[in-house]
Amino acid sequence: xxxxxxxxxxxxxxxxxxxxxxxxxxxxxxxxxxxxxxxxxxxxxxxxxxxxxxxxxxxxxxxxxxxxxxxxxxxxxxxxxxxxxxxxxxxxxxxxxxxxxxxxxxxxxxxxxxxxxxxxxxxxxxxxxxxxxxxxxxxxxxxxxxxxxxxxxxxxxxxxxxxxxxxxxxxxxxxxxxxxxxxxxxxxxxxxxxxxxxxxxxxxxxxxxxxxxxxxxxxxxxxxxxxxxxxxxx
Amino acid sequence: xxxxxxxxxxxxxxxxxxxxxxxxxxxxxxxxxxxxxxxxxxxxxxxxxxxxxxxxxxxxxxxxxxxxxxxxxxxxxxxxxxxxxxxxxxxxxxxxxxxxxxxxxxxxxxxxxxxxxxxxxxxxxxxxxxxxxxxxxxxxxxxxxxxxxxxxxxxxxxxxxxxxxxxxxxxxxxxxxxxxxxxxxxxxxxxxxxxxxxxxxxxxxxxxxxxxxxxxxxxxxxxxxxxxxxxxxxxxxxxxxxxxxxxxxxxxxxxxxxxxxxxxxxxxxxxxxxxxxxxxxxxxxxxxxxxxxxxxxxxxxxxxxxxxxxxxxxxxxxxxxxxxxxxxxxxxxxxxxxxxxxxxxxxxxxxxxxxxxxxxxxxxxxxxxxxxxxxxxxxxxxxxxxxxxxxxxxxxxxxxxxxxxxxxxxxxxxxxxxxxxxxxxxxxxxxxxxxxxxxxxxxxxxxxxxxxxxxxxxxxxxxxxxxxxxxxxxxxxxxxxxxxxxxxxxxxxxxxxxxxxxxxxxxxxxxxxxxxxxxxxxxxxxxxxxxxxxxxxxxxxxxxxxxxxxxxxxxxxxxxxxxxxxxxxxxxxxxxxxx
Amino acid sequence: xxxxxxxxxxxxxxxxxxxxxxxxxxxxxxxxxxxxxxxxxxxxxxxxxxxxxxxxxxxxxxxxxxxxxxxxxxxxxxxxxxxxxxxxxxxxxxxxxxxxxxxxxxxxxxxxxxxxxxxxxxxxxxxxxxxxxxx
Numbered sequence: 001x002x003x004x005x006x007x008x009x010x011x012x013x014x015x016x017x018x019x020x021x022x023x024x025x026x027x028x029x030x031x032x033x034x035x036x037x038x039x040x041x042x043x044x045x046x047x048x049x050x051x052x053x054x055x056x057x058x059x060x061x062x063x064x065x066x067x068x069x070x071x072x073x074x075x076x077x078x079x080x081x082x083x084x085x086x087x088x089x090x091x092x093x094x095x096x097x098x099x100x101x102x103x104x105x106x107x108x109x110x111x112x113x114x115x116x117x118x119x120x121x122x123x124x125x126x127x128x129x130x131x132x133x134x135x136x137x138x139x140x141x142x143x144x145x146x147x148x149x150x151x152x153x154x155x156x157x158x159x160x161x162x163x164x165x166x167x168x169x170x171x172x173x174x175x176x177x178x179x180x181x182x183x184x185x186x187x188x189x190x191x192x193x194x195x196x197x198x199x200x201x202x203x204x205x206x207x208x209x210x211x212x213x214x215x216x217x218x219x220x221x222x223x224x225x226x227x228x229x230x231x232x233x234x
Numbered sequence: 235x236x237x238x239x240x241x242x243x244x245x246x247x248x249x250x251x252x253x254x255x256x257x258x259x260x261x262x263x264x265x266x267x268x269x270x271x272x273x274x275x276x277x278x279x280x281x282x283x284x285x286x287x288x289x290x291x292x293x294x295x296x297x298x299x300x301x302x303x304x305x306x307x308x309x310x311x312x313x314x315x316x317x318x319x320x321x322x323x324x325x326x327x328x329x330x331x332x333x334x335x336x337x338x339x340x341x342x343x344x345x346x347x348x349x350x351x352x353x354x355x356x357x358x359x360x361x362x363x364x365x366x367x368x369x370x371x372x373x374x375x376x377x378x379x380x381x382x383x384x385x386x387x388x389x390x391x392x393x394x395x396x397x398x399x400x401x402x403x404x405x406x407x408x409x410x411x412x413x414x415x416x417x418x419x420x421x422x423x424x425x426x427x428x429x430x431x432x433x434x435x436x437x438x439x440x441x442x443x444x445x446x447x448x449x450x451x452x453x454x455x456x457x458x459x460x461x462x463x464x465x466x467x468x469x470x471x472x473x474x475x476x477x478x479x480x481x482x483x484x485x486x487x488x489x490x491x492x493x494x495x496x497x498x499x500x501x502x503x504x505x506x507x508x509x510x511x512x513x514x515x516x517x518x519x520x521x522x523x524x525x526x527x528x529x530x531x532x533x534x535x536x537x538x539x540x541x542x543x544x545x546x547x548x549x550x551x552x553x554x555x556x557x558x559x560x561x562x563x564x565x566x567x568x569x570x571x572x573x574x575x576x577x578x579x580x581x582x583x584x585x586x587x588x589x590x591x592x593x594x595x596x597x598x599x600x601x602x603x604x605x606x607x608x609x610x611x612x613x614x615x616x617x618x619x620x621x622x623x624x625x626x627x628x629x630x631x632x633x634x635x636x637x638x639x640x641x642x643x644x645x646x647x648x649x650x651x652x653x654x655x656x657x658x659x660x661x662x663x664x665x666x667x668x669x670x671x672x673x674x675x676x677x678x679x680x681x682x683x684x685x686x687x688x689x690x691x692x693x694x695x696x697x698x699x700x701x702x703x704x705x706x707x708x709x710x711x712x713x714x715x716x717x718x719x720x721x722x723x724x725x726x727x728x729x730x731x732x733x734x735x736x737x738x739x740x741x742x743x744x745x746x747x748x749x750x751x752x753x754x755x756x757x758x759x760x761x762x763x764x765x766x767x768x769x770x771x772x773x774x775x776x777x778x779x780x781x782x783x784x785x786x787x788x789x790x791x792x793x794x795x796x797x798x799x800x801x802x803x804x805x806x807x808x809x810x811x812x813x
Numbered sequence: 814x815x816x817x818x819x820x821x822x823x824x825x826x827x828x829x830x831x832x833x834x835x836x837x838x839x840x841x842x843x844x845x846x847x848x849x850x851x852x853x854x855x856x857x858x859x860x861x862x863x864x865x866x867x868x869x870x871x872x873x874x875x876x877x878x879x880x881x882x883x884x885x886x887x888x889x890x891x892x893x894x895x896x897x898x899x900x901x902x903x904x905x906x907x908x909x910x911x912x913x914x915x916x917x918x919x920x921x922x923x924x925x926x927x928x929x930x931x932x933x934x935x936x937x938x939x940x941x942x943x944x945x946x947x948x
Contacts, residue, residue, distance in 0.1 A: 013730050030567075042684030046727035046736040051272075053447040056483045056563060058376065059276040068832035075566055092831065093822040097418070098733040104273070106822070117384035118336020129333040131345035137338055144338050144370070144377060148275055157837070160827050163820035182336065204907050206836025206916060215562075219836075220913035227909070 029079035060149030152208035246433035247274035250614025250639030257643025282375025284488030285367030309623025315804035420731030441583035456745035467588030469756030477582025542576035624765025679723030
C-alpha cells in the first residue's frame with residue numbers, strides 16, 4: 001500500500017535548524033515503521049539516520065515519536081494505523097544529534113542519581129542463592145521489564161518543563177530496587193526520590209504509561225514510591 | 235591519529251564482555267575500558283529469553299555430571315569435553331553469584347531459583363527431560379544483562395559507547411590494540427592495550443530470516459580473521475526451530491519447556507516420530523531438521539512454509555507469568571493470541587557455535603597446534619572453546635558467555651599482574667582502516683550496500699542453510715568473487731562525520747562477506763553431517779574421518795586454509811544421537 | 814522564595830504537538846480549571862468586599878449577578894468546580910489508594926458522577942426561577 005513518511009530531519013553538519021522531509025513509499029501492511037525507515041535509507045536516501053538493533057522490542061534502540069506519540073519503531077505496524085500518513089520525529093525532550101538520533105546523557109545522569117544497582121554488602125549464603133518468595137519477586141517483576149528506551153521520560157510534560165525532574169524511568173528504577181526484598185539501600189534511595197524534583201514533580205499525567213512499549217504502569221510505581229514515603233513519615 | 239592507552243580493552247558489552255569487566259574492575263590498579271558499538275544496555279544478550287542452565291536441583295534431582303553428558307551428547311560429540319566439564323561444574327556457583335548480585339530470577343514456592351525444562355537437558359543421561367534452566371519469566375537474558383551492567387556501572391567502569399572497532403593489530407603473535415571509529419564524530423582512533431578481549435557476539439545476520447539483531451554482523455570474527463587469527467568450526471550455524479514465520483523473531487524454547495507442542499499441517503504432533511523419548515525437547519538441530527523436513531515434504535500448515543507451535547493448552551495464567559514476552563510478540567507481530575490460537579513458526583538462523591578458537595582460559599589460539607596469540611582473548615558467542623561442538627543446547631550460551639567471560643577476566647587479570655608489557659604499535663597498522671573508510675566515503679560506484687547484503691543473506695539461507703549439499707555450496711562459494719567485486723563498487727550517499735550509520739553498515743557488510751565465505755568453505759570441506767551441519771549428500775556422522783574441529787586461516791589468495799584438531803576427550807565415548 | 818529556574822527540555826508548544834491521552838486531558842483541564850477557580854475567588858473576594866461600602870453598593874453588585882449573562886457564568890463556574898472536585902478525588906485516589914492501575918475507568922466514572930451533580934445543580938439553580946415565572 002502507498003504510505004507517506006514525513007520525517008523531521010536534522011544534519012548537524014549542514015542544517016541550522018531541523019526541517020521536514022516527506023518520502024512516499026509502497027509498504028506491506030505487516031511492515032513495522034522500522035522496516036519503512038530502512039526501506040527509505042536503503043533505497044532512497046542513505047543519509048537518513050536512526051538507531052536500531054534487535055528489531056523486536058527488547059533492546060529499546062529505536063524509540064521515537066510516531067504520529068505524536070513516543071513508541072518503538074519496531075513495534076508499530078503499518079496496518080495498525082488508520083491514516084497511512086506517518087509523522088516521524090525524534091523523541092521530544094532530548095537534544096537531537098542527527099535526524100532521529102538523540103542524546104541520552106541527561107537521561108542516564110538522572111538514572112545514576114537513584115543508585116541503579118543492587119546493593120547488599122552482607123555476606124551471601126555460601127552454597128545457595130538468597131531466598132526470596134514468589135510474592136516478593138512479584139513486587140518488582142513489572143519494573144524489571146524496563147528496557148531504558150526513554151519513551152516515558154520523553155513523553156512526560158513535567159520532564160519537559162523541569163530539566164531537573166528525575167523522570168519516570170529513574171523513578172521506576174528506584175522502585176525496582178526499593179521494592180526488592182534483598183536490597184539494603186532503601187533509605188538512601190528514598191532520600192533521593194523524596195525530593196521536589198523526585199516523586200513530587202509527578203503530576204499523574206500518565207503519558208509515561210501510554211508511551212511504555214513494555215506496558216509497564218510507570219505512574220503506578222511512582223505513586224507506590226509516594227506511599228512508601230508516607231509509610232515512613234507516619 | 236589520536237592514540238589512547240589502557241591496560242585492558244574489552245570489545246563488546248554483552249554477557250561475556252560485562253562478565254570479564256566485572257572481574258577486572260575488582261582490581262582498581264587495572265586500567266580497563268569496554269568498547270561497544272551500540273549503547274551497552276542494548277546488547278543482544280538482552281534478547282535471550284528462555285533461561286540459563288545450571289544443575290542446581292532446585293525443582294527436581296539433577297547432577298553436574300548429567301549436565302556434562304547432555305552438553306557433550308548435544309554437541310554431537312564435537313565439544314571439547316574438558317571445556318564442557320568446566321561449564322557444567324562452575325555453573326551452579328556462577329548462577330548463584332549472579333543472584334547475589336541481584337538478578338531477579340523467578341522463584342519456587344520455597345524461595346529458590348525456579349528452573350524449567352529445556353531441549354536436550356535430561357536426567358540420567360537421556361532418560362527424561364530435567365528442570366535445569368534457571369529463568370525469569372521469558373526475559374532471562376534481559377535481567378542478566380541488566381544485572382551485570384548495573385554492577386559494572388556501580389564500579390564506575392569506563393565505557394566507550396558507540397565506537398566501532400575497525401581493525402586489530404597483531405604482530406609477531408602479540409596483540410597490540412585496535413583502531414576504532416567514533417560514531418559521534420567520525421574520528422578514527424588507535425587504542426593500545428596490553429590485553430584485548432573480543433566479546434563481539436554472533437554472526438547470524440548473514441542469513442535471511444534470523445533472530446539476531448542488526449548489530450550481530452560478526453565484526454569481531456571477521457576482524458580477527460583478517461588480523462591472522464584462525465576461525466574454528468564456523469560451518470556450525472544453529473537454526474533455532476521456533477522463529478515467528480517470515481520475521482525470524484525468536485520464540486523461546488522455554489515455550490516447549492512449559493509444554494508447548496509442534497503440530498504440522500495434518501494436525502500431527504510430528505516430533506513423536508523424530509525423537510520418541512523427549513519429543514519437542516530434543517536438541518535444536520534435530521527439531522529444526524524435523525520441522526524443515528515436514529515443510530519440505532508438503533506437510534506445512536496449508537502446505538505453506540510454516541508449522542504451528544501450540545500453547546493453547548497451557549492456560550492464560552501460565553502464559554502471562556512464564557511466557558509474557560513471546561505472548562506479546564505473537565500478538566503484536568502475528569496478530570495471534572497464543573491463549574486461543576497456535577503460533578506460525580519456522581526455523582530461524584540463531585547462533586554461531588564456531589568462532590575465534592580459545593583455550594580453556596580463553597586465550598586466543600594462533601593455530602591448531604596449541605600456540606596462542608599473546609594478549610588476545612575472546613569469550614561468548616564470538617569464541618569457540620569449544621563447549622558446544624556442532625550443536626548448542628538451549629540455555630548453555632547465556633551460561634557460557636557469563637561464565638567464560640568471567641574466566642577471561644581472571645585470566646587477563648593474572649596476565650596483567652604477572653608484569654605484562656605494553657607492546658609498541660606496529661607502524662602504519664592503522665592505514666588499513668583509514669584507507670577502508672576513505673575508499674568507502676569516496677566511492678562513486680553503482681552498487682547499493684543494502685542490495686548486496688540482501689542478496690548475500692538470501693543465498694546463504696538457501697544454499698548454506700539447514701540442508702546443504704556440495705553443488706549448492708560450491709556454487710555459493712564461487713559467487714564470493716562476485717560479491718567482493720560488487721562490494722568494491724558500493725557507493726554511499728552519506729559523507730558526513732556525525733553518526734554516519736550508512737558508512738558503518740557498509741563496513742559491517744564487508745565483515746559479513748569475509749566470515750560468510752569461511753562458513754561456506756567449512757561447510758563444503760566437511761563431508762559428513764554432524765549436529766547443526768547437515769549434508770544431504772553425506773547424511774551420516776563420520777567419526778572415523780571427521781571427529782575433528784576445523785581451523786580456518788586466511789590464505790594469500792583470500793581462500794581459507796583449513797587445518798584440523800580433534801576434540802579433547804574426558805571419558806564420554808561417542809554414541810548415536812537418539813532421543 | 815528562591816529564583817525560579819526556567820530550565821526546560823522541550824518548548825511549551827510540545828504540549829500541543831504530543832498526542833492527547835485521557836490522563837493528559839484530565840491534567841490539562843485540572844490546571845485550567847484551577848486557574849479559573851483562582852480567578853473566581855479573586856472576583857468573589859472583590860465583590861464581597863463591597864459589603865464594606867454599604868448596602869446600596871453591595872445590592873447593586875448582587876443585582877448584576879442576577880442577570881442572565883452572569884447566570885450562565887454561574888453554570889460554567891459550577892462545571893469548573895465539579896470537574897476540579899471530581900478529578901481532585903481521582904488524584905487523591907491515584908495517590909493514596911493505588912488508582913493508577915485503573916485511572917481511566919476512574920476518570921470516566923467520576924465524570925459521569927460529575928455530570929449527574931452538574932445537572933442537579935442546574936436544576937437547583939433554575940428551578941426557583943422557573944417557579945417564579947410561573948407564579
